[in-house]
Amino acid sequence: MRKGLFRLDDQQWAQLQPHLPTNQTGPARDDDRRIISGAIHILQ
Numbered sequence: 001m002r003k004g005l006f007r008l009d010d011q012q013w014a015q016l017q018p019h020l021p022t023n024q025t026g027p028a029r030d031d032d033r034r035i036i037s038g039a040i041h042i043l044q
Helices: 010-019 032-043
Strands: none
Touching: 010 032
16 A cells, blocks of 8 residues: 555554454445545544
């Protein structure tokens, strides 16, 4: 991936990732890091 693509650096992402849901039924999830980075971009 391109450097600087995400709003969260690796350390921030490592702290957030364990709190995301896993083993859910239904459609496949998109890349959580990309979705959260987009939300942060919109909020800024």
